[in-house]
Amino acid sequence: MTTKDTFFWKYFDDWIVTYKQNEVRPVTLQKYYIANQVIKELWSKVKISDITRELYQQLINLYGKKHEKQTVEDFVHIINQPFRDLKYDGLLDKDPTYRIKIVTTKKVVKNSRKYLEISEMKKLDEFCRKDDGTYTNFIDILLRTGFRYAECLGVTMNDIDFDKHTVSINKTWDYKTDEGFQPTKNSSSVRTIEVDDYTLRCFKRNAVGVNDDEPIFRKAGIRFNSTVNDVLKSIQERYLHFDGLPITVHGLRHTHASFLISNSVSIQSVADRLGHADTITTQETYIHLLRKQKRKDNDIIMKGLAEL
Numbered sequence: 001m002t003t004k005d006t007f008f009w010k011y012f013d014d015w016i017v018t019y020k021q022n023e024v025r026p027v028t029l030q031k032y033y034i035a036n037q038v039i040k041e042l043w044s045k046v047k048i049s050d051i052t053r054e055l056y057q058q059l060i061n062l063y064g065k066k067h068e069k070q071t072v073e074d075f076v077h078i079i080n081q082p083f084r085d086l087k088y089d090g091l092l093d094k095d096p097t098y099r100i101k102i103v104t105t106k107k108v109v110k111n112s113r114k115y116l117e118i119s120e121m122k123k124l125d126e127f128c129r130k131d132d133g134t135y136t137n138f139i140d141i142l143l144r145t146g147f148r149y150a151e152c153l154g155v156t157m158n159d160i161d162f163d164k165h166t167v168s169i170n171k172t173w174d175y176k177t178d179e180g181f182q183p184t185k186n187s188s189s190v191r192t193i194e195v196d197d198y199t200l201r202c203f204k205r206n207a208v209g210v211n212d213d214e215p216i217f218r219k220a221g222i223r224f225n226s227t228v229n230d231v232l233k234s235i236q237e238r239y240l241h242f243d244g245l246p247i248t249v250h251g252l253r254h255t256h257a258s259f260l261i262s263n264s265v266s267i268q269s270v271a272d273r274l275g276h277a278d279t280i281t282t283q284e285t286y287i288h289l290l291r292k293q294k295r296k297d298n299d300i301i302m303k304g305l306a307e308l
Helices: 007-021 026-042 053-064 069-088 118-131 135-144 149-152 197-205 225-241 250-264 267-274 279-285 287-306
Strands: 166-168 191-196
Touching: 007 026, 007 069, 026 053, 026 069, 053 225, 118 250, 135 149, 135 197, 135 225, 135 250, 149 166, 149 287, 191 267, 225 250, 250 267, 250 287, 267 279, 279 287
Parallel strands: none
Antiparallel strands: 166 191
16 A cells, blocks of 8 residues: 555556556556656655655756756656656645756757768668678668668568569567567558569568568567667768768668659658658658759759750
C-alpha cells in the first residue's frame, strides 16, 4: 500500500505498471522506465512526503545541466503525470508541478546539414558498393529508397516482389526494445515502392538463412540506430572527407528526397514514395529544396523563351 513514506521511485514503478503497461506502445513504455531510472539515480532517498515544488525544480535544474531542452521537456511531461495522481489521491498536499520552469544549460549542437549534395550522394553510394558489407548495404538501401530506419529494419522477404521490383512497407521493427514488429508511423506510411536491381540485391544478399517472415537486416545483425549512425559518420569523416558536419541515418531519407526533387519528380510522387500523409507535409519539410528547384525551373523557362 502506498503511503506518504513510500519512496517516489517505488511508487512510480508501480504507477507505470498500473497505468501504462498495457496502454502504450513498448517504445513509449520504455521512455517511462528510463525516466524512473533517472529518478532512482537522483532521488533515490526521496519519499512522497518530501516532494515540494522547490525540490522538483532543483531536480529539473540538475537534469537540465546534461540534457538539451527537448529532452528535459519530455522528462518533465512524464514525471508530471504521477505527481498529479498523487495530488488527486491525497498523498501530496500541493501540486509540485505548478509553474515549474524548464531549465537547461546544455547548448544544442545543431546539425545544419540535413542532406548530402548529389555529388556526395554518388560518392557514398560508390563507397557502399565497394565495401558491400551488411551495414553499407543497409545504408545504401536507405539512400536509394528514403525508408525510415525502423521501416527498413522491418522488411521481410515476404515484402519484396523481385519480378515487379517492389518493396512493401507495412510494419516496422521495434529496434529500441528489440521485441518484435510494430505498426508504421501512420497509415500513410504503408506503401509499396519500386526499387532498382541493386537495392533488391542488397536485400537478397543479407537474407541468406533468414525465414521469409523474419526481418532481414535484424537477423543479419543490425539492431541499434546509434551503431549505424556511427558507421555512417565514420564513412563520411574517415573515407569520403565531406565538408561540414556528417549527416545522420535520417539524413539519408532527406538526401533521397533531395535527389527526387532535383530530378524534377512531382511533389505528389515524392510524398507517396516517402509515405507522407499529404503533399503539404512534403512541401513544409523540403521547402528549401523546392525553392532551389523552382529557381532552376525558372532559368529553364527563361532560356526557352529567349530561344523562341
